[in-house]
Amino acid sequence: MHRRLLVVLVPLAVLLVAALGVPLSVTVAEREMQETYVDQLNDVGRFASLADTALSTGRTEALQLELTRYHELYGIPVAVIDTSGTVLLGPAGAYQEAARAEPALPRIVTAALAGARSEPSWEWAPWNDSALVVAEPVGRDSEVVGAVVTISDLSKTRERILVRWARLAGLGLLPLLALAAVAWPVSAWVLRPVRKLDAATSRISAGDLTIRADAEAGPVELRRLAESFNTMMDAVENAVQRQRAFVSDASHQLRNPLTSLRLAVESLEPHLRPESDGRQVYDIAVDELKAMQRMLNSLQASARMESMRTASPVDLDAVLATRVERWRALTATAGQTLAVDVPPGLRLLEPPGGLGSVLDELISNALRLSEARLVEVTARVVPDDAGAGHGGASAAGGVVTIAVRDDGQGIDVSERPQALRRFWRSPRHQNVSGTGLGLAICADLVGAAGGELRLEDGLPRPDGAGHGFAAVVALPAVPRVVSSSGDAVPSPV
Secondary structure, rough: HHHHHHHHHHHHHHHHHHOOOOOOHEEEEHHHHHHHHHHHHHHHHHHHEEEEEEEEHHHHHHHHHHHHHHHHHOOOEEEEOOOOOOOOEEHHHHHHHHHHHHOOOOHHHHHHHHHOOOOOOOOOOOOOOOOEEEEEEOOOOOHOOOOEEEOOOHHHHHHHHHHHHHHHHHHHHHHHHHHHHHHHHHHHHHHHHHHHHOOOOOOHOOOOOOOOOOOOOOOHHHHHHHHHHHHHHHHHHHHHHHHHHHHHHHHHHHHHHHHHHHHHHOHHHHHOOOHHHHHHHHHHHHHHHHHHHHHHHHHHHHHHOOOOOOOOOEEHHHHHHHOHHHHHHHHHHHEEEEEEEEEOEEEEEEEEOOHHHHHHHHOOOHHHHHHOOOEEEEEEEEEOOOOOOOOOOOOOEEEEEEEEEEOOOOOOOHHHHOOOOOOOHHHHHOOOOOOOOHHHHHHHHHOEEEEEEEEEEEHHHHHOHHHHHHEEEEEOOOOOOOEOOEEEEEEOO
């Protein structure tokens, strides 16, 4: 925001300075040129008066010495010419050499011989190298007998113009620098309410619905926006809380009647004949009641976990240390093998409800649904530049991906998007205990931490017929900051 504000303000300031500076620069240049022209005009006017007297009396020696001395002193060739253009007095060689480089001289001399005083050429631009030609007629009206002509080099005048322009540019640059120096803290102060509102929306997008914007500071428009935003968030939080409360209360209220119903049904078992049709109906009823109880337990667990919406950093080593031995025992009981390949030192953002709960669900799915022989847990770091590679404690930023793969049945590619929806179950798993909520809840929790849960191909099957199932959890990596003592400490989040 600071840069955008400066991008708008600085060009406007540059245009304003240019609008004031360019006319002022032209005025300065014209003034310098005018002063030079007036000085030359005064000199040729004096020489013309002396030449009129010298030519009429025939005493030209003193004027010749003065013209020569003037050329030596100022480097400006000055000559008295007759009506044919012949040099009568002055340094003829220097005058003729300078005259050859000035295409405008014949026009100015012709006007002077006709009795008209020459006008300045205004060729003051620094990149122009033409000289200033000034001619004054000798004599009056029809008695003009010649003209006094000076050819002045304007290089020093143009140098003075450039120096004045440089000073003006420096003076014009000062307000621009002052504007840039003042605009940055001022824009930070002006945009502070916007940054606070942006920070609040970021926290809310991360799942913290308790955050509210500051409606007491900033311009009136932003205060009204913050008030409207807070009112909207109050409504959203109330709606979400009512929804969670309804799910939790409904599950709790249904638990007792369902438990009583199950006890009543199971109490009928002693009164059933072993080979009667009632035994089959009884078994179906008990299985359905057990499925309903699992569904209620899942709904209550979902409500509890979704109520925890704050993600926090966690060491993957600490999570695995409390889980791996339990996973090995479960896989060994099921006749399966667990392989864990996770580099040490990985630190990542933990989903609400805990990363361990998410991994427990993924391992449970692999044990119950895949009929796999091998379950593999791997982790790696994908840096910010999208270059994949295993990382450790030195990994800075990027994403940590944790994959749970098996070599079992897998899920068809067409079914993978549906597998992340609530209550969806594959037709192959209808007779396997489950609620269809596990993957959906895990995907929501991982998304709340800024991550993603993807379903991919797993390990190759032992019979070579395709691949098993893989659930990949991608979560933001939390870099470690090296302290002054050389120890790695977690960076703040």
